[in-house]
Amino acid sequence: MTERIYYTEPSLGEFDATVTGVETVDGRQAVRLDRTAFYPTSGGQPHDLGTLGNARVIDVVDEENGDVLHFVEGVVTTGDKVPGRVDWTRRFDHMQQHTGQHVLSAAFDTLLKARTESFHLGADYATIDLARELTPAEIARAEDDANRAVWEDRPVHIRFVDAAEAAALPLRKAPAREGTLRLIDVDGYDLSACGGTHVARTGAIGIIAVTGWERFKGGMRVGFVCGGRALSTHRRLRDVVAESARLLSTMQDELPSGIERLQADAKDAKRQIKDLQSRLAGHEADRLAASAQDGVVVASLDGWDQTALKNIASAIAARPGYAAGLLGGPAPYAVVVARSADRGTDAGAVLKQLAVRFGGKGGGRPELAQGGGLSGDAAEIADYLRSLL
Numbered sequence: 001m002t003e004r005i006y007y008t009e010p011s012l013g014e015f016d017a018t019v020t021g022v023e024t025v026d027g028r029q030a031v032r033l034d035r036t037a038f039y040p041t042s043g044g045q046p047h048d049l050g051t052l053g054n055a056r057v058i059d060v061v062d063e064e065n066g067d068v069l070h071f072v073e074g075v076v077t078t079g080d081k082v083p084g085r086v087d088w089t090r091r092f093d094h095m096q097q098h099t100g101q102h103v104l105s106a107a108f109d110t111l112l113k114a115r116t117e118s119f120h121l122g123a124d125y126a127t128i129d130l131a132r133e134l135t136p137a138e139i140a141r142a143e144d145d146a147n148r149a150v151w152e153d154r155p156v157h158i159r160f161v162d163a164a165e166a167a168a169l170p171l172r173k174a175p176a177r178e179g180t181l182r183l184i185d186v187d188g189y190d191l192s193a194c195g196g197t198h199v200a201r202t203g204a205i206g207i208i209a210v211t212g213w214e215r216f217k218g219g220m221r222v223g224f225v226c227g228g229r230a231l232s233t234h235r236r237l238r239d240v241v242a243e244s245a246r247l248l249s250t251m252q253d254e255l256p257s258g259i260e261r262l263q264a265d266a267k268d269a270k271r272q273i274k275d276l277q278s279r280l281a282g283h284e285a286d287r288l289a290a291s292a293q294d295g296v297v298v299a300s301l302d303g304w305d306q307t308a309l310k311n312i313a314s315a316i317a318a319r320p321g322y323a324a325g326l327l328g329g330p331a332p333y334a335v336v337v338a339r340s341a342d343r344g345t346d347a348g349a350v351l352k353q354l355a356v357r358f359g360g361k362g363g364g365r366p367e368l369a370q371g372g373g374l375s376g377d378a379a380e381i382a383d384y385l386r387s388l389l
């Protein structure tokens with residue numbers, strides 16, 4: 001069984017150990033040590049990274065028999081005495097988030113009787129799943145109280161007790177394992193059984209900031225960031241807000257109303273474009289009809305949507321003696337075929353023939369048919385369309 005230095009000395013990032021075994025597990029080189037400060041993935045907290053001698057530690061896994069497996073890249077030999085070095089930036093970040101979780105979970109539990117069902121420490125933020133739903137005001141109340149406990153700089157003790165002693169203690173959650181229990185005691189605030197790594201005083205958490213929440217499995221999933229992550233999150237949001245305010249030429253506090261104004265403007269513009277297009281469709285129909293040969297109009301029109309093409313084609317076919325085939329680009333092309341009541345062309349059949357040769361699909365009535373997805377050379381499609389009309 002590997003001696004876990006972090007159980008009693010979680011602030012130790014450098015240590016010496018003897019290599020007790022090297023093996024290949026699932027194609028990766030795994031190292032066993034007599035003692036380690038490397039934390040293996042467990043209890044919602046990800047593993048540490050770092051080095052063993054000249055080898056890089058890329059993964060750390062908890063084994064059922066109590067050993068810790070260090071997956072490494074590089075040469076490590078059984079019997080060697082090696083210096084171990086934990087990537088302290090990563091480890092300290094995990095300690096801040098994990099201790100912050102104890103404090104925040106205790107606040108939800110004590111103030112609001114909202115039990116923590118599970119905890120996950122992700123790369124950007126951590127989450128706790130609560131057994132019941134809370135209002136935004138309740139979440140803010142727990143957040144305030146948790147930060148009060150942070151700023152009171154309470155000591156975080158590590159204690160070991162047996163099952164009988166544990167049974168008599170007011171643990172926040174019933175322990176899942178038997179035998180000797182490791183307790184994390186946030187002085188006067190929280191008492192839980194936990195094998196993770198924590199800071200020595202709550203002040204080192206810095207701050208606990210809730211990032212968001214959503215309904216989850218009948219309860220609530222609450223996201224949060226602590227310490228360094230809270231600062232980097234603040235910086236990222238600050239830059240996003242500043243840039244958005246600059247783009248909208250508005251004050252930061254007025255961003256929501258600025259966006260609403262922009263949305264209303266866009267809606268107006270869309271309505272105006274639609275109106276102008278329908279008026280322009282009449283002019284386009286006049287222009288195209290004037291250039292018809294034997295009453296046949298074939299044209300390739302860019303920038304018009306399907307509805308506008310249909311309006312133009314229908315406007316041409318509203319006068320006697322015309323057959324119109326309009327292509328809308330860019331590729332793949334939309335197509336609308338319309339003909340006057342006094343012409344015999346079957347617009348639907350024309351659409352089908354176009355699709356056979358140029359792909360796409362479409363259909364309609366003998367007087368009016370439309371489709372899309374035609375690919376090929378626009379001039380070639382136009383020539384063929386003219387021959388069909």
Ligand SMILES: [Zn+2]
Nearest residue numbers: 098184194196
């Ligand atoms: Zn913990």
